[in-house]
Amino acid sequence: MTETTAAPGTVQRLADELYEARRALHPIDFIRNHLAEGDLDAAYAISELNTARRVQESGLRRVGRKVGLTNPMVQAKAGVEQPDYGIILEDMVFESGTVRPRSVFIKPKIEAEIAFVLKEDLLSPDLESIKAAVDYVTPAIELVDCRYHNYGMSILDTVADNAACEGVVLGSVRKSYDEVNLDEVEMVLYRGGEEVTRGVGRNVLKGPINAIAWLAETSLRVGKPLLAGEILLSGSIGMIVDWDTDVTYRAEYSHGFGSVEATLSTKENTHA
Template sequence: MSDIITEIAGDLYNARTLRTPIEFVRHRLPDNDKDAAYRISELVTQRREAAEGRYRVGRKVGLTNPIVQQRAGVDEPDYGIILDNMTFESPIERPASAYFHPKIEAEIAFVLKSDILDSDLASVEAAIDYVTPAMELVDNRYFSYKMGIVDTIADNAACEGIVTGPVRIPYGEIDLKQVEMVLYRGEEELTRGTGGNVMGDPINAIQWLAETSIRIGKPLRAGEILLSGSIGLIVDWDPNVTYTAKYSHGLGSVVALLTEAVDA
């Protein structure tokens, strides 16, 4: 089993570096083997750290919105790893050539001021420094998005980056359940939602991540930035048009532009 895990990790790493998509990997693993998928994701991350000099700055929780879960055919969250070259400050402009199938979603991010070594809610909340608006840049190394949960997890939970806004609000000063978000493509509204869409309250996603991270022996550490999951729906990130996520409760906005050369 370890051989196939190493082999799949190599295939996903090569797909990333060679810019060549691969077939879904779930058929090469025991049915619904999420533990194997997480080991694959970890191996790919370790290889990126060693070969590219990258380092970890945070983690993301995905599949926290019930509507997103229903569309993906799953009933639980997943998580991925954020490396230093995956973080950007709003407004950003990124080349379309850097992605396979770019999508985008609007979230609330949390930044830690201390390690989380206990996963009870009080300990989790005490470790949070501030919250900030964010967009997750979503992508995968497959031919399409018709992934199963194992495919998604193995490919870093489809996380390819994070864009954060300039506003930072100390944790506890606003009710995150009531924060409203609207995501626009140019002037067109694409999706909207409230923080309560994220497992009832975005802090619940962070608590799930804290518990999971402790269980696997990789607890959340001071300074990490944590994505809590999509408030609205994930949408296609089309080139050459500005995407703006606007938030209530003083969180401001996040802006991202994907650029693609246009033939003269």
């Protein structure tokens, strides 16, 4: 990251616009046109302002982080060449089988991932320290939303928008890091009975643990290390896909890793 050249007033104004877009479910124009090219610090500052505002106004706890844009196929589709990260708050975490209302999303999409949960604070980005700090790994689905008119985002747009993260659905299978070769885990995502995308763990930066290493290093560099208990999403194994309503999406994993599912409903009386 480079030091921002944006005026504090600009950062706050753009944060307010994104916050209101999420609250009112009304998309806005891309914010990249108001920032210098490559000003990731400004984009992360916008995301941090809105996270802090949600924490303060709703009394929410930060419970994790997500790494995005780790799959080369997803990077190519998004036109970017580096990962990003967002914050997971406690009201964004759901169990497998969750049914979410369509009315709380602007442009819902979904992607299947592997989640890591830490048992220790992570104060070093080296792989051995990361492996030792992992409590368990579990299958996950990320619920994605975009506060812009479309998904033609630059890296600045997606970073400012909390890496487009709107939630995470966790599976019931929990394995220690050494129990399963995550690089070789195969995933198939189904829409009802129809396959919509598939992939293998090594699609994520040549191994999901590498995404966590990137996140650990980045978090230490900005002075916010990964902490015990945090849920860490490592990035999409297959492609990100549209999340259609009133049909269950189910991600099935090999190596005894189980499955995880979620449904987007047009009915208002849904459960978390």
